[in-house]
Amino acid sequence: MYATNYHRASSLADAARLQSSSDEAKYVSGGMTLIPTMKQRLAAPSDLVDLRHVPELKGISVSGNRVRIGAGTTHHEVSTSAELKAACPAICHLASHIGDPHVRHMGTIGGSIANNDPAADYPSAMLALGATIVTDRREIAADDFFTGLFETALEDGEIIVAVTFETPARAAYAKFANPASRYAMAGVFVAKAWDGSGRAAVTGAGSNGVFRHAGLEAALSANWSADAASGITVDAADMLSDIHGSAEYRANLVKVMAKRAVAAA
Template sequence: MYQVNYRRASSITEAAKLAKGGDAKFLSGGMTLIPAMKTRLAAPSDLIDLAHVQEMKGIKVSGKTVTIGAATTHAEVASDEKLKKVAPAVARLAGLIGDPAVRHKGTIGGSIANNDPAADYPAALLALGATIVTNKRQIVADKFFKGQFETALKDDEIVTAVTFTAPAKAAYEKFRNPASRYAITGVFVAKGKEGVRVAVTGSGDDGVFRSKEIEAALGKKFDASALDGMQLSSANLMSDIHASAEYRAHLIVVMAKRAVTAANA
């Protein structure tokens, strides 16, 4: 590590002020940012801690509309009873993240703001057609995620909440790294008024993405059998020590079939 100024904010307004000047980063759970700093992939001059900003915490459910504060932890998302009733797939996804220590510290805002290519929440928000709320504007998920570790956020912009309409059916399945529990391949499938949306994490060379081929097939028949025999191209998929691009192409279909089966259960 190296020298860094730690600052604790008590409100969104204060956090924005503290971030002015220098090369500041906002710290939520720190599950992505701190490891990045340790490996010198990130080198901020200041860390602005958002963990104590109460206005960024909590889950609200109004009919089918769900709003989750950015500082809400994975454990809180996983255990919220109101959320389980309207969007159980999101609660289940949160329960699959990391281990108990990670789930009680990591937050949904931190996860999407860092946009780790193997993170789970980006797939959920993209598939749900969610809106990311910041201290300055609202950004639809399709325009928020720009690539590996890249988003539409500006340097002084803070994710304050995410909001989405609960789908009629949805599910998330992932092939996990047994050590980190990161998604080697994860697929979130959602069926709502606007049709079927399918988002893939852990596999794309450029981060989370929607699978138009799977969406088209499930749009005709929302059943795992609609994907029988489907072979996706391995172009633009990652190859690393965990899996080749070709294997990930196969896993995407397998995870999508499992997700659809779970959504229909």
């Protein structure tokens, strides 16, 4: 691990100032991805700006049908929030199955979304819930935020402050987890809006990262049922293939997870 300078930000303005003071500074929240990457000497930021103590990034609130989760909220806090569980239990369930207890107590929703790992859980929830990513500069629709493997619409120095979304009529998440890492080999988040329309997003399986599945959304909008989900077509040509599973295997997993998610919802 290379030498780096550590800074503890006390506010969003302080964090932005500290980050802009160096061309090679990086923000760190839970550090679940950045710190291991630094240990492997695959990243060498000159400065680390710690966001864990920034009050503007904290908290969960539900106002009417609108949910707001601060970017610095840990997976454990999401999974155990009674207020959030009453509004959208699916996202609590998702958070409770991320990694292990250490990861859940340190990792944050903002860090996960900003990193956009192709096998991370939260990006699928953001897409399926039609969430808005709120930064210190603007608001970005989830459909426009995730742009590819480990790529997002964030600009240099931009900080995710919170995510917001409307409570769904129904929602659920099902994933087939890698037994070692607990990352999704295929995960499907489904959400039914109050107008009856369905949204669905897939993580862990796509060759270009998280994506919405148009065929599944059409099937669920017409008939919200596990049978409708099991009848979708998943093109193996669009799936990831690696040592953990072939593209054809993942294509089948997507159908199985979709059916399980709808049944759970």
